[in-house]
Amino acid sequence: MKLVITAALIGLCAGLLGALCGVGGGIVMVPAFVGVLGMEHKQAVATSMAVIVVTAIAATANNVRASDLVDWKVVFAVGVAAAFASWFGSDLMRSFSNQFLTRAFGVLAVVIGVRMLWKG
Numbered sequence: 001m002k003l004v005i006t007a008a009l010i011g012l013c014a015g016l017l018g019a020l021c022g023v024g025g026g027i028v029m030v031p032a033f034v035g036v037l038g039m040e041h042k043q044a045v046a047t048s049m050a051v052i053v054v055t056a057i058a059a060t061a062n063n064v065r066a067s068d069l070v071d072w073k074v075v076f077a078v079g080v081a082a083a084f085a086s087w088f089g090s091d092l093m094r095s096f097s098n099q100f101l102t103r104a105f106g107v108l109a110v111v112i113g114v115r116m117l118w119k120g
Contacts, residue, residue, distance in 0.1 A: 041098040
């Protein structure tokens with residue numbers, strides 16, 4: 001039961017941040033799954049990707065209902081390219097160690113965070 005409550009709290013944080021900032025999966029869920037739930041990095045990534053499907057559908061439905069914010073041409077172009085790359089990326093992810101993936105994630109998060117702070 002504690003696992004379900006903790007996972008739900010992670011989901012609430014990820015959903016809110018995802019809706020507000022467009023982040024949630026990698027930035028919130030993967031570190032939380034690893035640090036709080038004790039998952040290995042590969043399992044955290046795979047689980048986060050599955051959760052993103054659900055959260056993306058909910059947020060997209062609400063954005064379409066409330067306004068015309070979604071650019072469907074961009075959705076199609078990016079979606080097709082991202083689906084193709086993620087298919088092969090998930091194979092590549094399984095070939096790396098959990099330790100390498102965790103460190104690479106940390107470096108990427110710091111670089112992106114510094115860039116966002118610097119550019120304002």
